Amino acid sequence: MLYSKMLIPTLREEPKDAEIDSHKLMLRAGLVRKSAAGLYTFLPLGFRSLLKVTRIIREEMNNAGAQELLPPFVTPADLWKESGRFDKMGKEMLRFKDRHDNEMVLGPTHEEAFTNIVRENVHSYRDLPLNLYQINTKFRDEIRPRYGIMRCREFIMKDAYSFDADEAGLEANYQAMRTAYRNIFRRCGLSVDPVLADSGSMGGSGSEEFMVPSQVGEEMIVKCNSCGYVANTERAAAYREYPESKETPEVLSETSTPSVRTIDELTAFFKTTPQKFIKTLIYIADGAPIVALIRGDMDVNEVKLKNAAGAIELELASEDKVYEITGAPVGFAGPVGIKKIRIIADISVPPMVNAITGANRKDLHLVNVNPGRDFEWEKAADIQSIREGDLCPECRKPLNAYHGIEVGHIFKLGYKYTDSMNVVFLDKDGKEKKPIMGCYGIGVGRTIASVIEQSHDENGIIWPMSIAPFHISIIPVNVSDETLMEASRKLYAALKQNYEVLMDDRDERAGVKFNDADLIGIPIRITVGKTFAAEGKFELKLRAGKDKEVLSETDLIRRIGEIYAEETAKYSGN
């Protein structure tokens, strides 16, 4: 491809509204352009990389036995109503009506659509297992689109849905996807950690996210460097001991605590430690209030609480609601005397003796509160937030925390959709059964942005060969020098046979071309300039390295062959 003929609008200046490196570089290198909040165009250079990522995904998915199909991006609202998610999806799901007044949805995810395809077309155990996927547009009206294509509203996702006759089948599909995902990200040159993730009501180890460690990641991960335990903080557990207290339970009594409400204020007031307090938090779970209890030195993890309560939606109650439910302002709630409201206690609470809690009256606390004697709870569960330095649940060594970008997610769904949408097949024994499902997603654009986030320097992108828009760039330093141009054209014609080559034939200063080459980040750069004029040799430089090699045409072509073979092996499918 000739640079002069291609739309590559590189920018010298830092784009103003881009915060993170990958976003800045994708704009500056002319890979993408914003058309509106969360809506991006892939320009020709960016689109070449996008196609390469999707090609890798296809190869690995097909290898793992999955089948690609192409459903419509728009789904009828009726399917969402059947699954019960039409009202639960919230504002991320964009709804509209067609000219006949039919309600429609811009697909944010496709469980319903794929479940429906299977419901209509699969009737026997002979048709299973199935793993169906698409590489298609998604729309999510994200509350805060940001970081360019990292979190946008319209994006390309690979999403797969597996259907099996039994749990063993699901496990096999899940493991095949786990392997495929590792291969996909390795082949894209991305180093990822598969991390235990929240699996909602399914529990167990039924969900993993593929995380790219990065400062700009929105997820928090804890990892044990000793045994390798790694989990999203939404789901991570810590090892903790709850030694039996030597204290004997004392008589419950009240203490006046005017305007003392936070744990810090309370520890100062009572001259004790935060461990002495039972924090009482009021939440609204699927419309009804619930009470969460936890020891004063800990924080509630809302995802764990949501799962413990079996809720779909969970939010902290407003100040007014807290007043309505407890009869006291925020800061004075406690479990004693709370009636007809579900109480979920963290596992740290039941062993406590002579604790301090709010009294559900303004400016009043209770002391010598004893769980079991003074209040009951519906369920005790681990609802604790994890912190850096907490001990590993597997080996009891300290955990380290870091940020990560979620590029992929694999998830055992169970019977959620085949139950709600009533999908049945006839099993071997002639009985009707429901298929068990898994789902597996990869953000294609987010993968590209993460590669750039992980692989760049102050001058620009450093593409891995596997997904670089071109393999080689040729830079004739002076287009009015016919000798250089002729040599360049000849080399271009030769290399084009086996590689994707971008020849910078623009009438620009050499410095401008070098800057753009670094910014765009094509792995192999060949300069046709000084050394060609002096001794008929070309200069080869790798974008990822510093050294320059001066080579004759024959040596150059041999050297490129070596580099390409090495790189291809590194990112190969085997």
Ligand code: ATP
């Ligand atoms: P997040 O927590 O980042 O919003 P999610 O849990 O909503 O992600 P999934 O529903 O599991 O994501 O979607 C599968 C994949 O799609 C994600 O792993 C991610 O790579 C990609 N993805 C999700 N939302 C976006 C978005 N707004 N922009 C770009 N990619 C996205």
Ligand code: MG
């Ligand atoms: Mg999301």
